[in-house]
Amino acid sequence: MLPSERDVLNETDASAPTSRRVPTLVVAYEDPTPRDGDRDLAVEMPVNLVYGSVPYAVMMTTPSDLVDFAYGFSLTEGIVESADEIRSVRVEDGDGGLRLVVDLAPGRLREHLARKRAISGRTGCGVCGIDDLASLPTADPRRHTGGGVEIASIQRALLALGEAQVLNHATRAVHAAAWADRDGTLLAVREDVGRHNGLDKLIGALMRAGTDSSDGFVVITSRCSFEMVEKTATFGAAVLVAISAPTSLAIDRARLHDMTLCAIARSDTLTVFSGRQRLLLAAGR
Incomplete structure (x- = not known):
């Protein structure tokens, strides 16, 4: 991994406290x-994404890694197709x-302003408010490259993920999304009160670092709904591992995108719902 990539994947840009200690009464x-007693609570804050001075969406997020969030959200919402279409991201008090003020490249900004947005928070909050069934978001199909992933690598990533969830250790109230290389080493972890936001933050960090989507796999701690599959497919990763169970539509979309979907993943077992040909039971098998 290049040093510049490592720096991006490990950086944090907390714009406000991510947890708050409050007094409690325990019975x-x-x-x-x-x-x-007292307890740390995860901070939840409205963040307004703004493109070209035009407000686009208000998302409820944990106020950390917001630049990553802007990049990932912009990709999974279909506003940009690559990191170089974003010139800068500015975090402002509102x-x-x-407020996340995203400065797009001129051509992309014109396309964005001319495009009618289907709903508020298209993949960020499910499909509430779409006009019809044809409006369900679907990532563009892509041909996956690279070899398979060993079961042992997935187990290694799952065992490491618990210790890597710093904010969740303090609050027990946030989701995590992680990127692991083919050996199962965690290279990036992002946390948020929203499961979609956590994945968008991770994807944004990977975009900014120039990470090859064929060089690893995604692990999420949340329920695996179809939006999580679509976001992962938009980034281009071929393997998604979820600790919780998938929905039926998530499985359908994983098969549509020729993705490997493993869920109900624990330290001792996992269930493969699609793409079993990409998993290696042992080295080279």
């Missing part, structure tokens, strides 16, 4: 005598939240 069922 045990067997002993109703309450005791005072009324009751933050």
Whole structure:
């Protein structure tokens, strides 16, 4: 990995505290005598994405890695096709939240402003508000390159992911999305109160670092709905591993995109729902 890529994948750009300690009162069922305590809570904040001075969407996010979020969201929303179409991202204070001002390349900005947006937060909040069934988002099909992934590599990534979730250790309230190389080494982890946002942050970091989508696989801690498959397919990764179960539409989309989808993934077992030909039970097999 190039040093510049490592720097991007490991950097953080927290624009506000990501957790907040609050006082609590703890009551045990067997002993109703309450005791005072405190607990770290994950911060949830509205973030307004703005393109060319025109507001586009307000997403509820954890206020960290926001530049990554802007890149990943822009890709998975279909606003850009590559990182070089974004000239800069500026984080600003707004009324009751933050603003992400995204400066697009002139040609891309004109296309964006001329394009009617289907709904607010198209892949970020499911499909609420689409005009018809034909409006369901679908990533462009692509030909996947590269070899398979060993089962042992997936297990290695899953075992490492727990320790890598720093904010979740403090709050027990956020999702994570991670990128692992073919050996199962975690190269990047992003966390957010929103499962879609966490994946967008990860994809944004990988875009900015110039990571080859065929050089590893994605691991998510959340439920695997079809949007998570679509976002991963948009980035171009061929293997998606989810700790929770997939939906039926997620499996259909994974098969459509010729993706390997593993879910209900634990340290000792996983379930393969599509693309089993890409998994290697042992080295070279």
